[in-house]
Amino acid sequence: MNRSISKAVVIGSGIMGSGIAAQLANVGISCTLLDIVPAELTEAEKAKGLSLSDTAVRNRLASTAITGLVKRKPAPLYDPEFAARIRPGNLEDDLHLIEDADWVIEVVVENLAVKQELLAKIEQHWKPGVLVSTNTSGISIEAMSAGRSLEFRRHFMGTHFFNPPRYMKLLEIIPGENTDPAHVARLREVAERALGKTVVIAKDTPNFIANRIGTYGLLVTLREMLQQGYTVEEVDAVTGPAMGRPKSATFRTLDLVGLDTFLHVADNVRENVQDAAEIEVFTVPEPLQKMVKQGWLGEKSGQGFYRKLKEKGESKILSLNLQSFDYGPQVKPSSGSLQAAKAAKGSRAKLKALLSGGDRYSELAWNVLKHVLLYSAAKLGEIADSIRDIDEAMKWGFNWEMGPFETWDAIGLVPSVRKMEAEGLPIPKWVSEWIAAGGTSFYRREEGKLFHVMSGSFKAVEQPPQIISLRDLKEQKRVLRSNTGASLIDLGDGVACLEFHSPNNAIGEDILSMITQSQEEIRKRDYAGLVIANQGRNFCVGANLMLLLMEAEDEEWDEVDDIISLFQNTMYQLKQFEKPVIAAPHRMTLGGGVEACLPADQVIATAETYYGLVEVGVGLIPAGGGCKELTLRASQQAHLPDADLQPYINRLFETIGTAKVSNSGHDAKRLGYLRPSDRVVVNPDYTIHEAKQAVLRLAASDYEPTKASKLRVVGSEGKAILQLGAISMKESGYISDHDLLIAKKLAHVLAGGDVPAGSLVSEQYMLDLEREAFLSLCGEPKTRQRMKHMLTKGKPLRN
Incomplete structure (x- = not known):
């Protein structure tokens, strides 16, 4: 069994x-x-x-x-x-x-x-x-x-x-x-x-949970649009991130799914339910049926609610007018409610700002949302026994930020129900009874524990022991130290967790300071060791690029030098810490985020960890120990004195020089970012637990801290080989002049500078090379252009 x-x-x-x-x-x-x-x-x-x-x-x-x-x-x-x-x-x-x-x-x-x-x-x-x-x-x-x-x-x-x-x-x-x-x-x-x-x-009912509610919500939205005359782009502006939904919103989602597929899913409910009102809702409106008959199925047929064209080498996306059935240029909607939602922080605040805007977009959001909430409540017991299962299904099946019942709590259960009643909408009996009994929400948190309504009372949400919630631990007063960028949290059993929580988890002076303070606290309390992990959307997308750009624009080179020195020294000290350190990255782990993991004794990554040193994308090279650490590993791989180190450095030069990012934790091993001893965990909810257990195993095995090492380098001869490859790419038109400059700087660092091939150099020597190259590139106008472009556009600039 x-x-x-x-x-x-x-x-x-x-x-x-x-x-x-x-x-x-x-x-x-x-x-x-x-x-x-x-x-x-x-x-x-x-x-x-x-x-x-x-x-x-x-x-x-x-x-x-x-x-x-x-x-x-x-x-x-x-x-x-x-x-x-x-x-x-x-x-x-x-x-x-x-x-x-x-x-x-x-x-x-x-x-x-x-x-x-x-x-x-x-x-x-x-x-x-x-x-x-x-x-x-x-x-x-x-x-x-x-x-x-x-x-x-x-x-x-x-x-x-x-x-x-x-x-x-x-x-x-x-x-x-x-x-x-x-x-x-x-x-x-x-x-x-x-x-x-x-x-x-899920219960054995048509379309189960997620597709049942998701399809209902899409059909309600489409009907509201047709009745009130909203455009495709207006609906998508309202039903996307402003409502805590994916960027694909309503009609981009339908185009991705395929309108024929959606029609099949909707028909499955219509043909298998008895309630007349529900049959009517799941009867697909005529315009959508017409689109399917014409073969306008979405992305797979080249056109649906949107159509992509190429004019003069540029892509152009047109939107469908459901009255005329013609495609035309998109008209970006704008209103006070949409602007307020965009400015608000977090999905709860965005939704409340959208609903309280008092304009036609607020009205659209409310008229869609109220029906989805009531339908979800009405189907409790029929499609699932737990509001938690319904919420989880919508979050993970349709990528909603909040499930229906979490959404109801966010906008205020009692006032929203009173508004629905005033509009003559029928409220499911169990919801009315819950409010009459004094209930004001479907969920509550108490001392780090989550409770949800079940059968007229609150029941604790049970989590398996493999799931550790940092939020719960913080509510249980388990924070040992904290500042604006990071917190040190007691995981129990003598293990602490360093959690990043700066904007985008970008590494700045506050996080670096907390890394040092964490080591002090662990020594003082005689803890077993440290886990570096967080439960943000991404582990860390790099260092604080805005701060670096500001200092470079002001030509405050001593300040830039201090920032890089602090980063390098902090990581070097962490590597030599006398207690075990385990890093547990997840999702986007880029640049400085990778460099924060490299000093760890072991990395336990999630399967969906996208891991890479991407500094060349902003005109720089890794300088927080990334070049040094990976060169050291290459030197250790080619451990025999007469082994050829050059192929290892060539691969490293290509990986860093092309800003390769893994498409999984396993791929990070293939690229050489992770070691054979590093592990990959499939369920991201389990990584902190696994990292904690790894700390305890190391601590119980007479752990010895990492000692400073000498690196064998390929020197000036190897550097010439690396640079020759970059020059060849420039002559073939694959890279620009500035790309070549960056490549030459990177080659100089990875080769160990202008020393004879086979020389043994110190880790500090390699860190100095990193810092010098980084500083010189900061002084380049084209690098600063790349930094600025990344900050404003979110993508690399090729100049």
Whole structure:
């Protein structure tokens, strides 16, 4: 019952099936991908003299899908080599492999009859203990398993992955009437721990949780638009970040999903509910149906609510006028409420500013929001038993900042319900009873614990021990030290966590000061060690670029030198700290963020860690110890005195010189940013716990601090080789004059300067080279232009 899942069979090699297989492979689950046997040979197969009986032909669909995983964008695999963990097969020759599997996932076409037929074939080879699930976005689990044995149905459930499976964190598990709760618990544990998913338990109802509410919200928005005459761009301006929703808002989302797909999802609800009002809401308005008939399906057909054109080499995006059905230039909406929402900090404040603006955009936001909130409340008990599951489904399935009930709390439960009542809207009975009993919110926090309403009273939200919330710890008065940029928090068991919380977690003097203070505090309290982690949107996007630019513009070179020296010295001291240090980066970890991790004894990154030294993008080089530390590692890799160090430095020069950023934690290892001893954790909610355990393991093993090392460098000869490569790129037109200047400075540092090849130099010597190169580049007008462009435009400037 409690055995782990190490082997899986995925049936169906389309976009979803192959994507699910890729995620299983990502986390080390051996996977077989099956599809039907082709009925005809391709021209390439004929040219090779193959026949329909050849294995290569019979497995063609699955094999092609596996090959395609390596090329697909965004990348479904953490590392292209993981494709080897997926074995191709076909339904006629390989269905018996189910006998040895731990989990079988059916991912074929969304057609009840097809799925029923396939499940019957699966049961012929199935053995008790093997979990079977269907990936469906809305077909009834009970209807699908009709005719199957009771024991099979006890092992059968829905698992609705969201696309793309690697990146979308939500997994809806839908038990059937006969599904054994123990099997649900087993699959949930694997999904959360191994696959890194946020799991919600949904009822077996049309479209389950996220698609049910999300589709309803999109249809309500479309009707409000048509009735009140809003434009496509007006609706998207209101229903995006201003309401705590993604930038894709309403109509960009529909274009991305595909209007035909959306129509299918909406029809699934309309055809399977009995309530007349609900049937009316899920009847897709005529303009959208007309678009589908005309083939205007969104991005996949080249046009939907938006259409991209190229004129004179430049891209231009037009929007659709639903009255005339013509495309025209976008007219950016502007109003007091939109401006107030944009200026407000945080999703709660943005939404309140938008709703209180008193203009037609405030009215649109309220008229959409009130219906979504009431619908979500009305469906509690029907689509899910917990408001928490509904909120989590919308946050992780539709990328909302707040779920419906969190949103209701944000705008004020009681006053918003009173306003709804005044407008004649029916309030779900349980909401009215909750307010009558004195309830003023659906959630409350108390001493670092979260509670939510369930069955008329507050119930604590239980979290597994692997999830550590820094917010909860701070509310429990566990902060040891704090300043404007960072806090030192007691994680328990003698381990402290240094949390960055400056704007964008950019590293400035406040964070550097807290790094030093953290070491002092740990010494004083005789703690076991330190974790460097935070739970912001990104770990750290670099140093405080604005401060550096201001000092460079004022030509305060001593100040710039002091800033870089402080950064270098702080990281060097952290590396030599006598207690274990574990860094736990997540998502965007760039420039100075990487340099804050390099001194750690071990890095425990999330799978979705995008890690890279990107300073050349703003006309600089890494100077917080990044060049020094990676050169030291290269020297240690080529550890024999007569080993050729140059290839290691060449790769390092290319990685830093082209500002390469990993597309996963595993990719960071491939690029050389992470060491073989560093680890990757799939579930980002578990990283701080894992980092804490790593500290305790090191502390219990007679930990010895890192000592200063000598580096063997390639010197002037190696520098010439590096610079020759950069000059060749300049002559070929790949890089600019300023790019060449930066490359030469970088080559000088990575080579160890103008010393003989094979020289041993100190770490401080390498830090001095870094700082000198950085200062000289700060003095370049084109570098300052790049810095300014990044700060104002958010992207690199090529000059």
